[in-house]
Amino acid sequence: MLCFIVSKTKQIAVAQSRINNITVACILSMCWEAYKETHAVRHAVIREVRKTLSCRSDRVFMYDCMECGKTVYQLLGCNSRLCNRCGKRYNDQWARSLAKSMFSVPHRHFVLSIPDILWPYLLADRKLWKAYMDSAIRTCNDYFPKIMRNPCIKPGVIAILHPFGKDMNFKPHLHVIVTEGGFNGKGMFVPKTFFPARKFAKCWQYHVSAGLQQAGMPACVFTELYRKYNGFYVWVHRAGTIRKPEDVAKYLGRYVRHPAIASSRITAFDGKTVGFFYESEDGDGMKERHDVVMPVDGFITSLIQHVPDSQFKMVRYYGAYARRRKAVYAGHAAQSGMAVRFQDILYMPGSRFKPRCPFCGGMLKKWGMQTIPPPGDYFHWEVKKETLAVWEIIGAGN
Numbered sequence: 001m002l003c004f005i006v007s008k009t010k011q012i013a014v015a016q017s018r019i020n021n022i023t024v025a026c027i028l029s030m031c032w033e034a035y036k037e038t039h040a041v042r043h044a045v046i047r048e049v050r051k052t053l054s055c056r057s058d059r060v061f062m063y064d065c066m067e068c069g070k071t072v073y074q075l076l077g078c079n080s081r082l083c084n085r086c087g088k089r090y091n092d093q094w095a096r097s098l099a100k101s102m103f104s105v106p107h108r109h110f111v112l113s114i115p116d117i118l119w120p121y122l123l124a125d126r127k128l129w130k131a132y133m134d135s136a137i138r139t140c141n142d143y144f145p146k147i148m149r150n151p152c153i154k155p156g157v158i159a160i161l162h163p164f165g166k167d168m169n170f171k172p173h174l175h176v177i178v179t180e181g182g183f184n185g186k187g188m189f190v191p192k193t194f195f196p197a198r199k200f201a202k203c204w205q206y207h208v209s210a211g212l213q214q215a216g217m218p219a220c221v222f223t224e225l226y227r228k229y230n231g232f233y234v235w236v237h238r239a240g241t242i243r244k245p246e247d248v249a250k251y252l253g254r255y256v257r258h259p260a261i262a263s264s265r266i267t268a269f270d271g272k273t274v275g276f277f278y279e280s281e282d283g284d285g286m287k288e289r290h291d292v293v294m295p296v297d298g299f300i301t302s303l304i305q306h307v308p309d310s311q312f313k314m315v316r317y318y319g320a321y322a323r324r325r326k327a328v329y330a331g332h333a334a335q336s337g338m339a340v341r342f343q344d345i346l347y348m349p350g351s352r353f354k355p356r357c358p359f360c361g362g363m364l365k366k367w368g369m370q371t372i373p374p375p376g377d378y379f380h381w382e383v384k385k386e387t388l389a390v391w392e393i394i395g396a397g398n
Contacts (some may be wrong), residue, residue, distance in 0.1 A: 011235060023266070024263065027296065031297075039301070044310045050076040052080040055078035055083050062367055065357035084263045105189050106193075107177050108174045108178050111173055111174065112204055113171075113172075120172065122170075126312070130312070131214065133216035133316050136159045150184060157177070167278050173233075195235060203230060204231065205225075209226075261276055261303070268293070271296070274293070
């Protein structure tokens with residue numbers, strides 16, 4: 001039984017619970033069927049919830065290499081956008097992959113956003129999401145050649161759409177990684193370390209306004225915004241220049257694919273209400289904790305509204321990073337020091353599965369399954385004899 005202590009401080013409801021292991025999957029397993037009966041739910045959301053509720057991420061298959069004798073594993077999972085555990089694993093894999101594919105040149109991290117009056121339009125019409133992301137590359141393609149006084153300059157841009165804020169509300173913004181400079185017509189990288197922020201913000205306002213209008217948003221909305229704003233929001237990461245690809249990859253991994261709330265921030269759940277907290281930060285870097293209690297239906301609605309439609313790409317590569325152009329600049333590809341793990345090279349469920357040993361490339365033979373994943377670094381985890389008693393041995397014929 002859950003015990004709630006509810007009080008009000010500065011108009012913020014505070015809830016505390018004696019149970020600390022509440023997860024998104026736990027809440028969905030208890031309330032999802034009732035929620036579907038009273039709410040219209042998109043097909044993409046139903047699919048993600050179904051995967052979350054059938055997740056088997058507490059299972060690890062073990063393999064022996066038939067060549068070198070090493071033992072390796074395969075961690076099962078659902079890869080749902082609503083699963084906290086699998087979302088974290090996907091983010092880590094994406095971060096390592098990104099670090100290996102980025103150019104070995106300095107980068108900058110920008111956050112681009114639009115006024116909150118435009119957010120409801122993007123929530124109501126998800127076709128606007130692509131126009132929103134495409135506006136980022138139009139901004140960079142316009143801005144960089146001008147400030148570098150070279151019309152042939154082509155920057156590398158990676159844009160990530162992050163649709164929610166810490167309070168779980170719909171606050172669509174873009175995390176954009178841009179090369180600190182660009183590539184000229186000869187494929188040579190030309191650095192540029194100073195970016196006039198005001199000009200960039202005005203350029204962003206122009207292109208995102210034009211892009212969203214072309215995608216169907218009413219022009220009258222932007223007419224008023226041009227009177228009110230002299231450039232839309234642009235934030236530059238306080239760390240400044242990013243020189244190591246693995247640094248930016250680790251930072252951005254959290255924004256790629258995970259639920260709008262971590263399990264560690266859920267403080268209470270009694271079947272009818274959910275309590276959680278988030279932290280806000282002021283201009284001086286001081287953090288303030290906010291505790292919130294909301295009905296479970298409102299919590300689920302806030303959670304699933306951030307799930308994109310099927311096949312929509314939340315991460316897009318533009319400019320020099322575009323697939324058709326990237327081969328031209330292959331000489332600048334980074335050789336990241338981030339380790340490639342066995343889990344990264346296994347085929348995902350539903351695809352043709354041909355596991356190879358990450359040590360020697362030899363064929364692998366499945367021999368066991370553990371119901372609880374080993375702690376720490378799975379890739380370098382060594383099998384201990386005392387743990388074999390808790391394993392479910394799979395027959396040699398499997």
